[in-house]
Amino acid sequence: MHSVAEALVRLGEVAESAPVTRLSAAFAAAGHELALVGGPVRDAFLGRVANDLDFATDATPEQILDIVRPISEAHWDIGRQFGTIGAKIAGETVEVTTYRADSYDGTSRKPDVVFGTSLEADLLRRDFTVNALALRLPQLQLVDPSGGIEDMLEGRLRTPSAPSSSFGDDPLRMLRACRFTAQLDFLVDDATEAALEELAPSIRRISAERVNEELSKLLRTDDPRRGLELLVDTGLAAEVLPELPALRLEMDEHHHHKDVYQHSLTVLEQAIAYEKARGVLRSPDLVLRLAALLHDIGKPATRRLEAAGAVTFHHHDVVGAKLARRRLRELRFDNDTIDAVSKLIELHLRFFGYSDGVWTDSAVRRYVRDAGDQLERLHILTRADVTTRNKRKADRLAFAYDDIERRIAELAEQEELNAVRPDLDGEQIMALLGIRPGREVGQAYRFLLELRLDEGPLGPDVAADRLRAWWAARS
Structure with missing residues (x-):
C-alpha cells in the first residue's frame, strides 16, 4: 500500500501519458469534465499496474463521440445505451462513460439507465469504496466521497x-x-x-x-x-x-479423516505454486485450479464408516468427475474446460499405486495415454494432492513422482510417447485382413494399440504377423 503522496505521483505519471493527455485536453477544450475513475486510481494506491483506463464525464454519449472521433485511431459505441464509448487513442484502449444516476427495480440487476451530472454521485453508486475513487483531469484533484482511501489503508x-x-x-x-x-x-x-x-x-x-x-x-x-x-x-x-461447502464433512470421535474442505483449499494453493514454479502452463490456469478445488467433491457421496474407526471414499474419483461435469455444465463453462476438469478429477488417484510398487513400462504408457493432453496438469494436481504432515510419507511420494516423470521422459524420448499409435493404421488393417470398414476394423485397431502399449513399437512387419495370428485365432 502506497502513501497518498506516492499514489499521486503514480497517478501523475498516468495522467502524463499520451492517451490521457490527449483525451484530457480534448474534453477541456470542449468545456466538459473528465476524470480517471475506479480501478486505475485504486491500483495506484496499491502499487499495482493499471491495465484499464476508465473515465467518467458529464458529456452525453453523443458529445463523447464528437470529442474522441478526431483524436482516436478507432472508436466504437457498443455500450452507448449505457453511456459508454470506447476508443483507441495513442495505441491504448480507453472507455469514457457519462455520469450515471441509475435506479433498480429490485427484481433485475439491470438498472434503468439514468445519466447524471455529478462525479461524486456517480462514484457513490459504485460497488465498493475502494473502487469509488477518481482523479479529476487535468487538475489532478483526487475525489474520494466515501472514504475509500482510508479503507485501503485499513x-x-x-x-x-x-x-x-x-x-x-x-x-x-x-x-x-x-x-x-x-x-x-x-x-x-x-x-x-x-x-x-x-x-x-x-x-x-x-x-x-x-x-x-x-x-x-x-x-x-x-x-x-x-x-x-x-x-x-x-x-x-x-x-x-454447493459441492464446495458439502466438503465440510461431519466428524465424530470414533471415525477420523482429514478435513476434506481445508484439504481441498490447500491442494488449490499448492497447485498454484507448482503452476508458477514449473512454468509449463500459461498462468493463471483455470482448468488446473478448478480441478484442484473440485478434485474431492465425490467424497461426501461415497463416504463410508468402517469398523475400527476407518473411513473410506471408494470410487470418489469417478463420482467426483460426474458431479464436476454436471456443475460446470450448469455454470455454462465451455465443453473443453468441462472435459479437461472431469478427466483430471477422474485420474487424480491413478498415481498413488505407483509408490507401492514400480510400474511396468506398459503401465506408464497407459498413464500417459489416459492423461492425453492433460498430462502436465495431472503431474501438478497429483503432486499438489499430497498434504500430509508426515514428512517421511511426503518425501516418499515426492520421490515416487519424480521417478515416474523421469520414466515418462525417457520413454517419450525413446518411443515418441506423446503420439502413441498402433504400428498399422486403419487402411493397412483392412488391406491386410481383406475386410471392409466396420466394427472388426475397430477391434483390430484396439488389439494393435494394446500391443503397442504393452510392448512398445514393434514395427509394421512384426505387427502384421501378430495381427494375422490374432485374426486367425479369432476366426
Whole structure:
C-alpha cells in the first residue's frame, strides 16, 4: 500500500501519458469534465499496474463521440445505451462513460439507465469504496466521497451505500466482494459480511454466465483462498457451488479423516505454486485450479464408516468427475474446460499405486495415454494432492513422482510417447485382413494399440504377423 503522496505521483505519471493527455485536453477544450475513475486510481494506491483506463464525464454519449472521433485511431459505441464509448487513442484502449444516476427495480440487476451530472454521485453508486475513487483531469484533484482511501489503508472492503441496499440493487456485487477479498487481500467489514449472509439467496437472480465469470476471476487471483472461504462462510457457495461447502464433512470421535474442505483449499494453493514454479502452463490456469478445488467433491457421496474407526471414499474419483461435469455444465463453462476438469478429477488417484510398487513400462504408457493432453496438469494436481504432515510419507511420494516423470521422459524420448499409435493404421488393417470398414476394423485397431502399449513399437512387419495370428485365432 502506497502513501497518498506516492499514489499521486503514480497517478501523475498516468495522467502524463499520451492517451490521457490527449483525451484530457480534448474534453477541456470542449468545456466538459473528465476524470480517471475506479480501478486505475485504486491500483495506484496499491502499487499495482493499471491495465484499464476508465473515465467518467458529464458529456452525453453523443458529445463523447464528437470529442474522441478526431483524436482516436478507432472508436466504437457498443455500450452507448449505457453511456459508454470506447476508443483507441495513442495505441491504448480507453472507455469514457457519462455520469450515471441509475435506479433498480429490485427484481433485475439491470438498472434503468439514468445519466447524471455529478462525479461524486456517480462514484457513490459504485460497488465498493475502494473502487469509488477518481482523479479529476487535468487538475489532478483526487475525489474520494466515501472514504475509500482510508479503507485501503485499513485493508477493508465495504460498500459506499448501505450494503443491504447495494447488494439488493445488484446481487452480483456479493460475488465481486468475495473476489476482491482475494484479489486485494482485504477483509469485508462486519456490516458487509452480515448483508452477504442475509442476501445470499438473491444471487439466484444472476445468470449462470455472470456467476461463471466472477468465480473464474476469483480462481485466477494469486491466492483465492480468502475469497473462497468468504464464499462458503456467507452461504453464497451453497447457492452457486454447493459441492464446495458439502466438503465440510461431519466428524465424530470414533471415525477420523482429514478435513476434506481445508484439504481441498490447500491442494488449490499448492497447485498454484507448482503452476508458477514449473512454468509449463500459461498462468493463471483455470482448468488446473478448478480441478484442484473440485478434485474431492465425490467424497461426501461415497463416504463410508468402517469398523475400527476407518473411513473410506471408494470410487470418489469417478463420482467426483460426474458431479464436476454436471456443475460446470450448469455454470455454462465451455465443453473443453468441462472435459479437461472431469478427466483430471477422474485420474487424480491413478498415481498413488505407483509408490507401492514400480510400474511396468506398459503401465506408464497407459498413464500417459489416459492423461492425453492433460498430462502436465495431472503431474501438478497429483503432486499438489499430497498434504500430509508426515514428512517421511511426503518425501516418499515426492520421490515416487519424480521417478515416474523421469520414466515418462525417457520413454517419450525413446518411443515418441506423446503420439502413441498402433504400428498399422486403419487402411493397412483392412488391406491386410481383406475386410471392409466396420466394427472388426475397430477391434483390430484396439488389439494393435494394446500391443503397442504393452510392448512398445514393434514395427509394421512384426505387427502384421501378430495381427494375422490374432485374426486367425479369432476366426
